[in-house]
Structures are given as C-alpha cells and as structure tokens.
Amino acid sequence: MNYTEKLQNVTVLGAAGKMGSGILLLTALEMADLSLKPENKGKLFILNAMDTSSEALKGLMKYLKTQVLKAAEKKVIALRQVYHDRADLIDNSEIIDQYVEDVLFIVRPTTNIEAAYESNVIFEAIKEDPALKVKIFNQINQNNKKSPWFCTNTSSIPISLLDTDANLDGRVLGVHFYNPPAVQKLVEIIQTKATDPELVEFVNMLSKNLRKVLVPSNDFAGFIGNGHFMRDALHGINEVEKLAANHSFAESLYMINRITQDFLIRPMGIFQLIDYVGIDVCQYIMSVMNPYLPDENLHSHLLDQMLALNVRGGQNSDGSQKDGFLKYEKGRVVAIYDINKKSYVPIADIQAACDEKLGVLPASCQPWKAVVGNKNKEEVFKTYFNELKTHESFGAEIARNYARRSKEIGIKLVLDNVAYNENDVNTVLLTGFFHAYGPINDYL
Amino acid sequence: MIAGYNTISMGTGRKEFSPKKPRPDLEDYFKEAGQGVLKQIGGAQNVDEAVIGNFIGARFNRQANMAGFVPYIDEGLRYKPATRVEGACGTGALALVSGIKSVLAETADVVLVLGIEVQNTVKAIYGADILAAAGWAKERKDGHAYFFPGKFSDRSKAYAAQFDKEKTRSAMAKWFENAIDNARTCPTAQEYHNTTKDLIACGMNAPNPKGFVDSLNIFDCSKVSDGASAIAVVSEEGLKRCSIAKENAIEIIGFGQAEEDITKPPADPTVLSTTKEAVRKALASAGITKDQIGTVECHDCFTIAGIMATEAIGFAEHGKGTDFVLAGNTTRNGKVPFNTTGGLIGWGHPTGATGVHQAVTIWEQLTNQAGDSQITIHPDRPYGLSINMGGDDKTLVSIVYKKAE
Numbered sequence: 001m002n003y004t005e006k007l008q009n010v011t012v013l014g015a016a017g018k019m020g021s022g023i024l025l026l027t028a029l030e031m032a033d034l035s036l037k038p039e040n041k042g043k044l045f046i047l048n049a050m051d052t053s054s055e056a057l058k059g060l061m062k063y064l065k066t067q068v069l070k071a072a073e074k075k076v077i078a079l080r081q082v083y084h085d086r087a088d089l090i091d092n093s094e095i096i097d098q099y100v101e102d103v104l105f106i107v108r109p110t111t112n113i114e115a116a117y118e119s120n121v122i123f124e125a126i127k128e129d130p131a132l133k134v135k136i137f138n139q140i141n142q143n144n145k146k147s148p149w150f151c152t153n154t155s156s157i158p159i160s161l162l163d164t165d166a167n168l169d170g171r172v173l174g175v176h177f178y179n180p181p182a183v184q185k186l187v188e189i190i191q192t193k194a195t196d197p198e199l200v201e202f203v204n205m206l207s208k209n210l211r212k213v214l215v216p217s218n219d220f221a222g223f224i225g226n227g228h229f230m231r232d233a234l235h236g237i238n239e240v241e242k243l244a245a246n247h248s249f250a251e252s253l254y255m256i257n258r259i260t261q262d263f264l265i266r267p268m269g270i271f272q273l274i275d276y277v278g279i280d281v282c283q284y285i286m287s288v289m290n291p292y293l294p295d296e297n298l299h300s301h302l303l304d305q306m307l308a309l310n311v312r313g314g315q316n317s318d319g320s321q322k323d324g325f326l327k328y329e330k331g332r333v334v335a336i337y338d339i340n341k342k343s344y345v346p347i348a349d350i351q352a353a354c355d356e357k358l359g360v361l362p363a364s365c366q367p368w369k370a371v372v373g374n375k376n377k378e379e380v381f382k383t384y385f386n387e388l389k390t391h392e393s394f395g396a397e398i399a400r401n402y403a404r405r406s407k408e409i410g411i412k413l414v415l416d417n418v419a420y421n422e423n424d425v426n427t428v429l430l431t432g433f434f435h436a437y438g439p440i441n442d443y444l
Numbered sequence: 445m446i447a448g449y450n451t452i453s454m455g456t457g458r459k460e461f462s463p464k465k466p467r468p469d470l471e472d473y474f475k476e477a478g479q480g481v482l483k484q485i486g487g488a489q490n491v492d493e494a495v496i497g498n499f500i501g502a503r504f505n506r507q508a509n510m511a512g513f514v515p516y517i518d519e520g521l522r523y524k525p526a527t528r529v530e531g532a533c534g535t536g537a538l539a540l541v542s543g544i545k546s547v548l549a550e551t552a553d554v555v556l557v558l559g560i561e562v563q564n565t566v567k568a569i570y571g572a573d574i575l576a577a578a579g580w581a582k583e584r585k586d587g588h589a590y591f592f593p594g595k596f597s598d599r600s601k602a603y604a605a606q607f608d609k610e611k612t613r614s615a616m617a618k619w620f621e622n623a624i625d626n627a628r629t630c631p632t633a634q635e636y637h638n639t640t641k642d643l644i645a646c647g648m649n650a651p652n653p654k655g656f657v658d659s660l661n662i663f664d665c666s667k668v669s670d671g672a673s674a675i676a677v678v679s680e681e682g683l684k685r686c687s688i689a690k691e692n693a694i695e696i697i698g699f700g701q702a703e704e705d706i707t708k709p710p711a712d713p714t715v716l717s718t719t720k721e722a723v724r725k726a727l728a729s730a731g732i733t734k735d736q737i738g739t740v741e742c743h744d745c746f747t748i749a750g751i752m753a754t755e756a757i758g759f760a761e762h763g764k765g766t767d768f769v770l771a772g773n774t775t776r777n778g779k780v781p782f783n784t785t786g787g788l789i790g791w792g793h794p795t796g797a798t799g800v801h802q803a804v805t806i807w808e809q810l811t812n813q814a815g816d817s818q819i820t821i822h823p824d825r826p827y828g829l830s831i832n833m834g835g836d837d838k839t840l841v842s843i844v845y846k847k848a849e
Contacts, residue, residue: 073569077589077654090585091573 003205006149007031008045011116012123013136015049015109016056018315019153020125022181024049024060024107025067026210027123032103036082047106048115057109067182068103072096117143121202123175125153128284130161137166149199151175155226156288159219160192170194175203176223178432179277186432187212192219213431220418221292224428226285227418228439229273230298231409233282236260236270237302239398247357250338250345253325254354256398257336262361263399264406265368265384267434272333275324278314279306305339359393372436381436385443406439414440445845446686446693448675448804449480453634453792455564455669463564468670470505470562471516477558477672478517485554485676485686488520492552492682496528497539497559498796503574504565514556521556532578533745534834535559536673536799537841543677544696553682559797560672571668575795578835580706588657593665593746595836597657600748602713604659607763615766616747617647620663620789622775623744627786629776629816634669634792647747664747669792673800675807683848693848694810697732697827700725702840710837714763716749719756719831722840726829730844734758737844738825739809740780741802743833744787750774753831754782781819784809799832799841806830810847821847 010027014020028047035045051057072079076092079099083089089098108115113136116122122140124133137150150172152162159174166172174190187207191200207214217223222230236256243252257269274282283303290298306312306325313324321328327335327344335344364384371377385403388396410425419425426438437443451473454461461467468476482488494514502508511526531538536559543555563571569589576584576591588594604612621643627635640646649661656662678686683693702722711717727734734757742757744750751765759780760768768774774782785791785805788798806828808814810821828845 073567076569077656080589087585091576092589093570093573096569 003202004034004040004043006120006202007034007206008043009119010046010121010123011048011050011119012125013050013113013116014124014126016051016053016060017125018179019177019181020051020123021060021063022179022183023123023125023153023177025064025182028064028103028107029068029071030206030209031106032099035106036102045106046108046118048119049107049109050111050113050115051109052111054111057111061104061107061109064107065100065104068100069096072099113139114143116140116148118146119144119148120146121149121151123151123153125177128154128156128281128288130157130165130288133157133162134165137162137168137172141166141168141171147171149173149196149202151199151203153177156222156285158221158292159190160194163192163194170196171199173199173203174217174219174223175207176217176225178225184432184434185211185213186225186428187214188217188223188225188428188432189214190217190219190223213427215424215427215431216420217424217428218418218420220416222285222289222418224413224419224425225432226289227413228406228409228425228429229277229433230282230286230289232406233270233274234286234298234300235402235405235409237300239402241302247354248338248345248350249340250336251350251354253338254336254347254350255358255395257326258354258358259395259399260402261368262365263358263388263395264402265365265371265381265436267368267372267436271325273433275313275321275326276315278312279303279324280312280314283307302339306337309339309342311337358395362387362391362396368436372434377436381441381443389444400444403439403444407441407444410439445696445803445807446676446678446683446688447481447484448673448807449477449484450632450673450801450804451476451480451671452632453669453671453794453801455634455667455792457634457638457667459637461564467564468562470501470507470560471513473560473562473670473672474513474517474558477560477674478514478556481556481558481674481676482518482520485678485688488518490554490682490686491521491524491556491676492554493525493527493546494521494556494558495539495542495546496526497530497535497557497800498528499530499532499535499561500574500577500795501560501562503577504561504563504571510560517558530796531839532834533743533793533795533798534832534839534841535796536801537803537830537832537843538799538834538839540675540677540799540803540843541699541701541841544699547677547679547682550679553679554685555677556674557677557800558672558674559794559800561794561796562670563668563794564670568668578838582707590657592836593657593660596746596748597651597659599710599713599752600664600746601659603748603752603763606714607766611766611770612748612751613648615751615769616664617644618769619744619747619750619774620647622769623747623783623786623790625790626776626784626817627790630785630791631815632671633786633790634667635786635790660746660748666745666788666793669794671792671794671797671801673794673797673804675800675804690848692811692813694807694828694845695848697844697846698726698728698730699841699843700727700729704838704840706835706838714752716752716756716833716837718837718840719743719753719833719842722842723757723829723831726842726844730827732827732844736825737780737827737829738821739784739806739819739828740774740782741784741805741828741830742782742787743798743831744783744789745793745833747789749833750782750787750789757829757831776817776819780825784814784819785817799830802830802832803843803845806845810845
C-alpha cells in the first residue's frame with residue numbers, strides 16, 4: 001500500500017453536508033501537507049468535493065476557506081519551515097495565504113459523480129440510506145478501473161451489507177467520524193471479515209496523521225456510538241413518558257433533560273443531544289438498527305409524533321441549532337415542546353416548580369465544563385457519585401437509575417460483541433460524545 | 445517633567461476587552477492622553493510644541509503622519525510645531541529626548557510629549573509580522589513566526605546554557621510574579637484584573653516550542669496592548685507658565701542615548717550591551733552612581749530582558765541577575781523597586797507609548813502621586829532611572845530623574 005499514491009486522487013461524496021464538509025476539510029489538509037513535501041514536488045493531488053447541490057458546494061468552499069485559514073494560522077511555525085525555500089514568502093501572512101491557496105487548489109467542487117471514477121479512495125457521507133449507498137457504490141465500482149477503496153461514514157448500517165450488495169470484494173471499511181469531524185477526536189473503525197487489510201492499514205495511518213482516536217467496533221448495526229446513544233435516548237424518552245403521568249409533558253421533558261445534564265454531569269441533556277443530531281436522524285438510525293435486534297424494540301412513538309408535527313431539530317447550514325424538543329435562541333434553550341399542546345412552553349413558566357420537585361444537586365456536584373478538563377476528575381466523580389448514591393431527592397433517584405441503565409447498555413455492547421472491551425465503550429463516549437466519564441464505571 | 449497621564453493599557457487581561465467588540469481607537473487615545481496633560485497644565489495655549497511617539501501605526505492602523513493628530517487633541521494646538529518620532533519599542537523615550545532637547549536648546553519651554561500605539565487591530569500572529577519591523581527586515585525570512593519572542597528566546601536559551609538553567613527559569617517566574625503584583629496596584633494596568641493565585645507556577649511552565657518559542661513561555665512575554673501616555677517636558681520658565689508647583693514636578697538630571705547596528709547580531713546574547721552603554725552615559729551625565737537610584741523602570745518586554753537589565757545597570761554581575769531578582773531586590777519593597785506599576789509585562793506594552801509611560805510612572809513615584817502603587821523613596825536614593833529599548837538592544841534611551849527642588 002502506497003499511502004501517498006492512494007491520496008493523490010480522492011472523492012468525498014456528500015461533501016457539503018455536516019459530516020462530509022468536516023471529512024473533506026481534514027482530508028484536504030492531509031493531502032496538501034503531503035503535496036508540500038519535497039519528495040512529492042510535481043505530483044498532482046486531486047480531492048473531488050462531490051455533492052448534489054451546487055448551492056451547498058458554494059457554502060462548502062466558503063466554510064473550507066475559513067477553516068483552512070484557521071488551521072494555517074495555528075500551524076504557521078511549522079509552515080515557515082515547509083515554505084522555507086520560497087524566497088518570496090516572508091511574513092506569516094504571506095505564508096498563511098499561500099497555504100490556504102495550496103489547500104484550496106487541491107479541492108475540486110463538483111456535482112458529477114463521474115469525478116469519482118478516477119479516484120483511489122472514496123469517502124462517503126451521504127444520507128443514511130442503505131439502498132442509496134449501495135446504488136452509488138455499485139455505480140462507482142463498475143466505472144472506476146482502479147478498484148477503489150470505499151470508506152463509509154455510516155453510523156448504523158452493517159458494512160458487510162454494503163460490501164455484499166455493492167459487490168465491493170472487501171474494499172469497504174466503516175470509518176465513522178463524529179460530529180463535527182474537524183473537532184471530535186473519535187473515529188470508529190468497522191471492518192468485516194472480508195475487509196482488505198491494506199485498506200485498514202491506510203485508514204489507520206490517515207487517522208493517526210489526523211490525530212484521531214481510533215476505536216474498533218464490530219460490524220453490528222449502530223456500532224458502539226449509536227448502540228449506546230439510541231438506547232440511552234430511548235431510556236430518556238421512557239422516563240419522560242413515566243413522569244408525564246403526573247406532570248405536564250413539557251415539565252417531564254424539562255426534568256429529564258436537566259437530570260441528564262446537571263445530575264449526570266454531561267455536556268448537554270439527552271433531548272438537546274437528540275435535537276443536535278436531529279430527531280429525524282435519530283428515528284432513521286433506530287429504524288436501520290431495529291431489524292438487527294431481535295430481542296428489543298428500538299423504536300420511539302414520540303419521535304414519530306414529533307416528525308409528524310414537523311418538529312425535526314438538526315442544524316442550519318451556518319451551524320446554528322434548529323428547534324426540536326427544545327427551542328433555542330442564540331444557542332440557549334428558552335422553551336420546551338409540549339406534544340400535547342403542540343406548542344413550546346417557555347422555560348421560565350415551569351422551571352422553578354420543576355427544579356423544586358427535582359431537589360437540590362448534591363453538594364459536590366460541579367458543572368461538566370468545570371470537570372471535563374480536570375486532571376483529577378476521577379476523584380471528583382468518586383466523591384460526587386458517592387454522594388449521589390444516598391442523596392434523597394427526586395432528581396437524584398432518576399439520575400441513579402439513568403447512570404445504571406447507561407452502564408448496563410455499555411456492558412451489553414461488550415457482551416453482544418459489538419465492542420471488543422469495556423474500555424472501547426468508554427473511549428467512544430469520552431471522545432465521541434465529550435462525556436467526562438465513561439458509562440462503565442464503579443461509581444455507583 | 446510635569447502633568448503625566450496614562451490611559452488604560454487595553455488588551456487581553458482587561459475585563460472590558462473583547463476582540464469582537466468595538467473599542468477605543470487611535471483618535472480616542474490621542475484625545476484622552478493629550479487632554480489629560482492639557483488639563484493639568486492650564487490648557488493648549490501653554491504648549492510651545494508637541495512630539496508624538498508612534499512605532500508603526502502605518503501598518504496597525506493604516507495611519508501615518510501622526511503629528512497631524514496634535515491639533516485634533518485640542519484646537520488650541522493648531523499651527524503649533526509638531527513632530528512624530530520612531531525607534532520601534534524605544535519610540536516613547538525618543539519622543540521624550542526630542543522634547544528635552546528642544547527645552548535644552550531653548551526653542552521651547554513647554555513640550556507636550558505623547559506616545560501612542562493601537563495594536564489589537566490584527567491577530568497576534570499577524571501582529572508579529574508588523575512588530576518584526578523593529579528588527580532587520582532581511583532577517584525576517586529566517587526568523588521565528590513570533591519574531592521578537594524568537595530573538596529573546598535565543599537570548600534566554602544562551603543565558604540558561606551559560607549559567608544555571610533552573611535558576612534562570614525560577615528568576616524569570618519571579619520577574620513575572622513581581623510584574624503582576626505591581627500591576628494589581630495600578631488601575632490602568634493591563635493585568636490590573638489578574639486574579640491568578642499561583643503566579644510562580646505560571647511562570648515555571650515549560651516552554652512549548654511547537655506552539656510558541658523554544659525558551660520562553662507566554663508568561664515571559666509582554667502582551668499586545670493599545671494605549672497612550674503623555675507628559676509635559678518644561679523649562680523652569682514653562683513650569684511657571686503652567687502654574688505648577690515645583691513639588692509636583694520632576695527634574696531631568698541626565699540622559700544617555702545609544703544606537704547599535706541593526707544588521708548585526710548581538711556579540712554576546714547574554715548581555716544587553718547597548719543598554720549598558722546608554723545607562724552608563726545617563727549615570728555619567730547625571731553625575732550619580734547606581735547606588736543612588738531608588739526606583740527603575742526597565743524595558744522588560746520579556747522576563748529575561750528584565751533580568752539582563754539588572755546586570756546592564758550594574759546591580760548584579762554578569763550571570764548574577766537571576767540571584768539579584770530571586771533575592772527580592774526588585775520587588776516593590778526590595779532594595780531597588782523595578783517597574784512599580786507592572787512594567788511592560790504587567791502594565792502593558794503599547795510599543796510607541798512605553799517610554800513615555802515609564803516617565804509618567806517615575807513622575808508619579810517621585811512626586812508621591814502613585815496611589816496604591818506608591819513606594820517609599822528613601823532620601824539616600826532619590827533618583828529614578830528609566831530604560832527604553834527599541835529592537836533587540838538596538839535603540840536605547842536611559843533617563844535619570846529626581847524630584848524638582
């Protein structure tokens with residue numbers, strides 16, 4: 001396997017999407033850095049940014065320029081060495097501008113799938129639709145004489161299904177980046193028994209160069225990340241439905257969202273996370289995973305209802321959050337959707353009563369932001385969960401059950417051979433979901 | 445000298461600073477500092493001429509011809525002579541010297557001297573390009589991305605290698621602690637709001653060559669600052685004209701100026717030889733010894749420059765500046781308090797204003813107007829000394845002051 005050669009012609013499918021744009025950015029930087037090495041002088045590097053929307057590609061190029069500029073500013077010390085032979089580039093500003101130009105020169109925005117027919121590697125980040133993915137892989141595979149490698153960003157579809165249905169002979173690997181790919185450290189790697197080992201070696205090298213944390217997962221629908229997230233979300237939804245027997249729907253949702261953020265010391269509440277990913281995306285992932293889970297029903301009527309009411313969550317193209325279970329103003333949660341009233345209830349109307357019902361947080365509780373970077377966070381969590389264990393409040397009781405369920409989900413992923421070990425599950429939650437502690441722990 | 449005035453040194457560290465929010469510009473600083481002096485000296489009609497010190501507004505602010513802002517300060521300054529001078533970070537003291545020479549030549553009795561720089565207009569990585577102009581342009585290509593930190597990192601590395609690496613780092617941390625301690629006493633200081641508890645721990649951080657330079661951490665460096673300082677240089681006649689009592693004035697006892705070849709690297713990177721020469725000239729001109737100095741404002745653009753300055757003045761032997769600093773001699777209660785409002789690291793370093801800020805601080809200290817920053821000036825050490833440096837020990841001015849009698 002010649003790493004550089006493989007990266008001389010690459011296509012990203014769905015390049016203007018949320019995941020695709022991040023993968024494109026990372027790949028573009030890596031390809032540009034390779035192209036600037038003295039031994040690669042004169043070699044042509046091409047990165048096709050393929051998307052069906054010309055409008056979105058226009059936005060992509062703008063995004064790319066901004067992000068590459070930021071990257072260049074950050075690594076200007078190294079870039080001064082890279083461009084040391086260029087007598088015309090003296091100031092940092094000249095060097096940074098040249099690097100941005102060199103990266104963007106590699107990227108070719110296109111709406112034509114034919115661009116991928118010359119590529120050695122195809123990164124795919126299109127809609128989570130097995131039939132669509134199979135159709136496109138098949139088309140490229142039939143027209144591309146280079147026997148290309150396919151790296152799919154699917155978060156839920158079994159890789160072996162894509163391999164078999166698109167006749168790829170093991171030339172496909174699950175390379176699941178987390179949102180946003182440029183920031184999140186985690187990449188889940190999913191290989192099948194048939195996967196070409198050279199492809200795995202290539203992705204390992206690429207991920208290492210991109211300074212990602214790799215976690216191998218077995219080829220089982222949902223893999224580790226969604227295997228945990230979807231079940232965790234479903235548990236949250238069930239808890240809301242239980243609470244709704246005695247409280248309004250909005251109150252119930254507010255309480256579970258707050259418990260999952262503040263009492264469990266997570267970066268955001270479970271419903272904010274569902275909104276972030278997109279209610280439609282969550283529903284779709286569950287529907288993709290569910291047929292492979294004979295012993296459980298990974299499905300939520302609540303998600304169906306929300307979508308029927310056209311409340312979808314997800315993000316706008318500028319990265320701002322769309323309204324979903326929660327309503328957002330300048331990134332802050334201001335209201336909660338009440339499915340019974342079919343409207344948003346301002347947080348101010350329900351907050352005080354709900355917070356009183358939940359009770360005060362245990363005294364040693366700290367916000368996620370204050371703990372996540374703490375080198376001694378293990379001790380902080382030991383103390384906190386010890387206190388939570390016996391804390392008598394409504395919120396604490398639900399939080400304890402929630403944490404236990406989260407651990408149970410994690411352990412089941414290992415028992416079901418989705419994850420190779422407990423540590424991998426924890427790594428996925430720590431690096432892909434920014435949790436401050438892994439779900440499989442002895443805190444409770 | 446009379447009627448000193450400092451604006452806030454604005455930049456990261458100040459609570460009111462946000463890179464994304466609008467903030468005062470050149471015009472605002474000109475007006476605030478200029479008016480600050482005029483109010484104390486009885487108005488613009490008392491001014492004979494003005495000297496503006498600005499390093500490189502042509503690039504930070506797309507503005508040259510800075511003398512043109514003198515009448516903008518006050519209409520009463522219209523048609524009066526005004527000059528802009530430049531000597532990189534040593535600009536401020538060049539402006540002072542320019543004013544002093546006018547008074548000595550008897551071509552003016554009251555000179556308004558104002559130093560100014562507004563640098564937060566670009567990100568630090570681009571600011572580094574602009575500030576690199578203080579060095580030899582032909583060296584820029586091979587220089588560090590952060591050009592001047594790179595230069596003083598080399599000095600720090602050489603000093604640590606020749607003497608004691610651990611001790612050098614400890615003394616640099618101690619210098620940083622003193623700078624912040626003093627800045628916390630001065631409401632206009634950039635580090636006035638600094639609440640960090642363990643300053644020594646910050647100063648002891650190992651340098652990170654991948655993200656910055658080899659031998660300095662970020663706490664070793666003065667920050668990017670916006671601000672202006674102004675003061676009036678007056679003759680005895682001018683003092684009367686402005687109706688200011690002698691006890692509110694300081695006298696210039698002597699000064700020394702020295703220039704070194706910008707194209708030559710330092711003969712010995714562990715020595716600030718031009719600084720040494722300027723101080724020698726200043727002390728000789730004043731007819732005093734170092735032991736009569738009660739307070740010093742030195743050019744600590746980097747902690748290592750502060751340590752080397754103690755040696756250049758002669759307070760410590762070559763290589764012993766670290767001991768001198770670690771023993772607490774430069775603290776506000778030490779033998780010779782240095783940089784009593786924080787210096788370049790603590791108060792801030794609006795490059796063209798720095799030399800003037802030093803004079804204003806010494807004026808405040810010697811006339812007992814330094815507020816919470818006030819130190820005790822002992823009768824046997826009544827003199828103040830300032831050292832302002834442009835480039836890598838290239839353009840030097842040192843001035844000796846004493847309370848007027």
